[in-house]
Amino acid sequence: RKEVEQDPGPFNVPEGATVAFNCTYSNSASQSFFWYRQDCRKEPKLLMSVYSSGNEDGRFTAQLNRASQYISLLIRDSKLSDSATYLCVVNIGGYSTLTFGKGTMLLVSP
């Protein structure tokens, strides 16, 4: 079983749509969770950390379900500039070694 699994997409949505990405992880000892955004041919950049109580940053909402080992990212009112690949990332602790999902591609069209 893969450690961090994501639907690769692509998700094609119109501007203004709401879109949700899901991610599952296999290691129940995982300690911290993140969503990264990666534009084509660029480095990954931190979008937001994911906290147990859920957290929101503007149009972005992240949720964590430890019992189901499941993380989600919700994007409201999609913009063209949201087009990117979104990486689900998990830290099982110790030297901050991260495990990356392969990413979900989002394409927002006019």
Place this chain on the structure above:
Amino acid sequence: DVKVTQSSRYLVKRTGEKVFLECVQDMDHENMFWYRQDPGLGLRLIYFSYDVKMKEKGDIPEGYSVSREKKERFSLILESASTNQTSMYLCATPGEGTDQPQHFGDGTRLSIL
């Protein structure tokens, strides 16, 4: 803001050459990481270092070595480059604490001919 600088954005080398990829961070962080990223395979950890002169193998260390002589600099070495090492190489360093995300350099797109 954490600054992670990789020496080259694009690099072209020949099979059999010894290749050095350099990474420098300006935050006095102890941990530094090297990944490669390939289509369909995602990011894979090659090596990491948790202190000067200390190193640990990641998931795919074969064909690579690393050097950490100074805290701010972490070098990835391809001992004898092969075409299957053509990839995007990313250096990263996390903030202090296990709940901190990693900050990446711009990446080096390496082509081995």
